[in-house]
Amino acid sequence: MMIYVLATACLLFLLSLTLDSWILLLLSLSAALLPLVEVLMGRAVLSLMRVRLLPRDHELYRLLDFVPAGWEVMLGVRRGPPAAYAAQTGFRSGVVVLNDGILDILTDDELGAVLAHEVGHLVEHHSLIRIAALALSVINIPVGTMLGAALSRRLEYRADEFSVVSTGSPHSLASALVKVVAARSGYSILSGFSPSLNNVLALFSWTPSLESRLRRIEEFSSKVCSR
């Protein structure tokens, strides 16, 4: 991912010199700075969310046995309803944050599947892609927001696929998602709207519906198993 970002920045820079375009020059500088912005934002989020980092000898680290070589992933906890997040803290390091509510409702296998999903976000630098999409959406807010939301939903599917491949347990991920969504159902702002309005709002939603994710996990795992 980082190679692609830097290659794009170099390409834009060369084009800006060839075409003598200050817009392309600005874009190339922005692209070159994206990895730095991603890390700064990840660290800012950790500090704003008051995350408590768990020491390396904490028992939860035994569930993180799928972290790719060369990567350093820490675990953090904070108070809150069932949820998990990933924050990039370096080019090959990050923190997976667990709200304490999630620890009460998931089994170890389900928690491992959720951790793998979040590690998937980290190793594929999904927050960098989201920042770039957010920046580009400023050009045309309605179209940009819809495209950004579609891209963000795609990243959720990608992280689910990473989890399935890493743990080999699509059922653990699926049951974890069902439990988390059930526990948070009172928080959904879409729950009070009509189905047709929900379909329109779903186009602008940055996370896919539970039904879509379960269907994709099922399709992906049967594709992987049939190879």
Ligand SMILES: [Zn+2]
């Ligand atoms: Zn996710």
